[in-house]
Amino acid sequence: MTTIKKPFPWKRGLILLAGLEIVALAVNFFYAPLNTAVGGSTGISILVDAVWGINRSVTVFIINLLMLILAFIFLGKKKVCNIVVGSMLLPVLMQITPSFKVIDNDLLAMIYGGALMGFGVSLLYRVNASSGGTTVPPLILQKYLYIDSATSLFIIDMAIIFLNVFVDGWNAFFLAAFSQVITTLTMRYTETGFNKKYQVRVMSNRKIDEIRAMLQEEYQGLTIYDVTGGYSDKDKQLLWVVVDPNEYGRLVSHVQDIDADAFIITESVAKVHGGRWRI
Numbered sequence: 001m002t003t004i005k006k007p008f009p010w011k012r013g014l015i016l017l018a019g020l021e022i023v024a025l026a027v028n029f030f031y032a033p034l035n036t037a038v039g040g041s042t043g044i045s046i047l048v049d050a051v052w053g054i055n056r057s058v059t060v061f062i063i064n065l066l067m068l069i070l071a072f073i074f075l076g077k078k079k080v081c082n083i084v085v086g087s088m089l090l091p092v093l094m095q096i097t098p099s100f101k102v103i104d105n106d107l108l109a110m111i112y113g114g115a116l117m118g119f120g121v122s123l124l125y126r127v128n129a130s131s132g133g134t135t136v137p138p139l140i141l142q143k144y145l146y147i148d149s150a151t152s153l154f155i156i157d158m159a160i161i162f163l164n165v166f167v168d169g170w171n172a173f174f175l176a177a178f179s180q181v182i183t184t185l186t187m188r189y190t191e192t193g194f195n196k197k198y199q200v201r202v203m204s205n206r207k208i209d210e211i212r213a214m215l216q217e218e219y220q221g222l223t224i225y226d227v228t229g230g231y232s233d234k235d236k237q238l239l240w241v242v243v244d245p246n247e248y249g250r251l252v253s254h255v256q257d258i259d260a261d262a263f264i265i266t267e268s269v270a271k272v273h274g275g276r277w278r279i
Contacts, residue, residue, distance in 0.1 A: 030113030041133030087132030118186025
């Protein structure tokens with residue numbers, strides 16, 4: 001009987017904690033000192049703090065608690081379980097994390113803040129978690145009104161960003177909008193760039209068995225396809241394997257050492273899960 005290894009729960013817990021703390025750092029070090037809101041419950045808390053002086057952690061806690069109640073009513077218990085830890089832990093981390101201005105240049109602060117926010121949120125998505133807050137209404141709208149969640153979340157975040165105009169002027173609005181772009185780009189790169197792999201397909205007219213033996217010995221996950229040559233109309237084998245970027249050059253070199261005329265096709269892969277790539 002084969003035992004399937006699952007990712008360690010503590011590893012996912014550490015990733016969750018790291019993601020939430022990075023979000024808290026982005027808020028406390030870069031956004032809050034400039035009174036600039038860049039969407040989400042943390043953005044609302046910054047505006048509330050700037051106008052009424054209410055503690056940001058308290059505001060985030062109240063908003064997240066209300067969103068959890070809505071999620072339980074409209075989305076069910078399973079969806080609540082995915083966001084409850086992040087929703088309750090984020091305000092705690094915001095409270096215990098120091099808050100001060102770490103850089104005088106406002107534009108650089110928005111760049112660093114956006115990059116940190118994007119990286120932190122990507123880590124949460126990596127373990128199917130969330131910091132809650134304004135991510136809940138889009139899920140409800142998608143379930144009952146069939147409105148795309150990404151679109152509705154963008155509209156909500158842009159509405160929060162626009163509120164900067166009434167609190168700190170147009171300069172804060174444009175800084176927040178720019179930082180949101182940085183966050184989006186960071187998330188896109190983080191979700192794909194850190195897990196980049198190459199899928200390599202190899203064919204050889206003369207030494208396919210030797211190449212196959214080499215791949216089986218030195219690489220994991222070799223797959224063999226039976227194919228037919230379009231020109232020769234003969235039955236052949238196509239070898240397919242996924243490798244890390246640092247293994248690619250060595251693989252090509254080994255194949256060409258066996259057969260200099262081997263046909264090699266390489267494609268970049270954004271995400272690979274399972275096997276020896278656990279997360």
